[in-house]
Amino acid sequence: MPDTPAPENAAPAAPRRTLRLGVAGPVGTGKSSLIATLCRELSADLAMAVVTNDIYTDEDARFLRSAGVLDADRIRAVETGACPHTAIRDDITANLDAVEDLEAEFAPLDIVLVESGGDNLTATFSPSLIDAQIFCLDVAGGGDVARKGGPGIGRADVLVVNKADLAPYVGVDVGQMVADAEKARDGRPVLAVARDDAASVARLSDWVRDVLDEHRAGTHVPQDPGPMAPHGHGPGDAGHGHGHGHGH
Numbered sequence: 001m002p003d004t005p006a007p008e009n010a011a012p013a014a015p016r017r018t019l020r021l022g023v024a025g026p027v028g029t030g031k032s033s034l035i036a037t038l039c040r041e042l043s044a045d046l047a048m049a050v051v052t053n054d055i056y057t058d059e060d061a062r063f064l065r066s067a068g069v070l071d072a073d074r075i076r077a078v079e080t081g082a083c084p085h086t087a088i089r090d091d092i093t094a095n096l097d098a099v100e101d102l103e104a105e106f107a108p109l110d111i112v113l114v115e116s117g118g119d120n121l122t123a124t125f126s127p128s129l130i131d132a133q134i135f136c137l138d139v140a141g142g143g144d145v146a147r148k149g150g151p152g153i154g155r156a157d158v159l160v161v162n163k164a165d166l167a168p169y170v171g172v173d174v175g176q177m178v179a180d181a182e183k184a185r186d187g188r189p190v191l192a193v194a195r196d197d198a199a200s201v202a203r204l205s206d207w208v209r210d211v212l213d214e215h216r217a218g219t220h221v222p223q224d225p226g227p228m229a230p231h232g233h234g235p236g237d238a239g240h241g242h243g244h245g246h247g248h
């Protein structure tokens with residue numbers, strides 16, 4: 001059937017805005033694996049790319065490339081050379097460049113996932129870099145972590161309690177951990193996820209699709225979970241607690 005030309009006074013088609021989705025959380029909580037899982041689940045019908053952040057290596061990018069979840073050139077590494085939150089909050093230039101390069105090269109993209117380097121409980125993305133963020137904990141970090149709060153736990157767009165399959169081996173009650181997290185988050189969503197549990201992966205994928213729909217409709221408002229807590233950077237400046245109103 002021939003294409004019917006659009007009427008002259010028809011509204012222009014809405015631009016296909018890429019959703020920039022951040023994944024942050026402490027070291028080893030399963031951020032790269034979560035991104036691999038999302039790429040496997042979503043890339044059949046969504047155009048995707050990934051930016052990884054590591055301090056000194058491109059190891060996370062190499063892991064994702066070797067997992068074969070996306071074409072290798074859709075996965076870019078940013079070597080932060082500094083503590084991970086610096087590159088996702090304080091000076092986002094390198095990450096923004098990587099995201100914009102991917103968006104230009106593979107246009108139109110539906111989703112760019114940005115993986116933070118593993119940091120502590122206080123590291124979250126600047127809303128100038130990403131549109132929505134996942135904060136990732138795992139059950140092996142202890143059942144009480146969710147209760148302790150912090151900007152990512154309290155106010156990320158979704159909190160993932162990851163590696164739920166390990167709960168029986170580490171003596172954690174996942175239901176209780178999720179309930180504690182829900183209490184700390186004033187009703188914002190919490191998802192218990194295990195990469196081999198299809199139902200939990202489907203819930204996470206559905207959450208991502210919902211955010212993408214809201215983003216495209218212009219109804220999703222990027223939130224800033226909040227600034228870093230005052231902290232030091234090891235023995236060299238132990239005791240030099242500082243906020244992030246100034247550079248490092």
Ligand SMILES: Nc1nc2c(ncn2[C@@H]2O[C@H](COP(=O)(O)OP(=O)(O)OP(=O)(O)O)[C@@H](O)[C@H]2O)c(=O)[nH]1
Pocket residue numbers: 026027028029030031032033034060117118119162163164165166193194195196
């Ligand atoms: N049992 C179990 N193990 C998992 C799951 N997800 C990830 N892992 C394992 O947890 C370990 C850490 O996973 P990664 O994905 O590398 O974690 P990460 O948060 O990206 O790590 P960093 O980048 O070093 O902060 C690896 O050995 C994974 O195989 C899960 O759902 N269940």
